Amino acid sequence: MNDDSQILIARLLTHQTLRRDDKMVKRVLSDEQFRAEVDKRLLESGLKLLDNVYADHVTLALHRAVEPKIFGAKDIWQNNNFGLTRDGVALLVVLWAQIILPKRERQETHQSADDDQTDLFGKEKPMPRAEDTSIGISYTALLADFGEKLGKKTRMDMNLGTLSKLGFIERRGDVILEGPLLDLMMDTDMLKERIINGALADVFKRAPLAVAPARRAAAEEVAVQEAPVAEADLDADAPDAIDTPT
Structure with a gap:
């Protein structure tokens, strides 16, 4: 188990967003192996990391595939x-x-x-x-x-x-x-x-x-x-x- 990936995910769950210039965020955006590990652990929980180069922050969101299972039929929650x-x-x-x-x-x-x-x-x-x-x-x-x-x-x-x-x-x-x-x-x-x-x-x-x-x-x-x-x-x-x- 990589403690850094666990800590990063826990911080994102706690704070909702982290800045892109945060040390651990910079690592997950530049280190392919670390990113793969974080993505794998998030996917196991139905989550994904959201980031884009235009934003100053990153956050977590639900995978589209699990949204209906969480919120019910699409016409109800969309x-x-x-x-x-x-x-x-x-x-x-x-x-x-x-x-x-x-x-x-x-x-x-x-x-x-x-x-x-x-x-x-x-x-x-x-x-x-x-x-x-x-x-x-x-x-x-x-x-x-x-x-x-x-x-x-x-x-x-x-x-x-x-x-x-x-x-x-x-x-x-x-x-x-x-x-x-x-x-x-x-x-x-x-x-x-x-x-x-x-x-x-x-x-x-x-x-x-x-x-x-x-x-x-x-x-x-x-x-x-x-x-x-x-x-x-x-x-x-x-x-x-x-x-x-x-």
């Missing part, structure tokens, strides 16, 4: 990831689209959150961390833009509180920021094309709601025009695109 209602899932998708997709674009072009220009000579540099490229969005603008479609202020505030407790977002005054899980639990390959060219196409054709780098404590509000978005379009594919945490 719309209840994390206990979220339909408007909660739709809000999560909107936040992911408004925060994560622009952040990933900045990371791929080596542009930090407070830069106005892309680093044309930085392709050989390491990809910037999420905390250096992630930009928050204005709650006021989000409410004005999507409030009518997502349950209005009371429902949106309730769902934002739930998403904050779950680790998807952080709130600092009027600014909604990326939380540790927002770029880990969502399946970008499944959602990206549908979001950009489908339900939120009108949103991506105009100025984003982005207002502040994640590391700043406050930001100016940005006004945006209201865009029609169908709730059914927002969350139709969302449940299948969200991994289930441990």
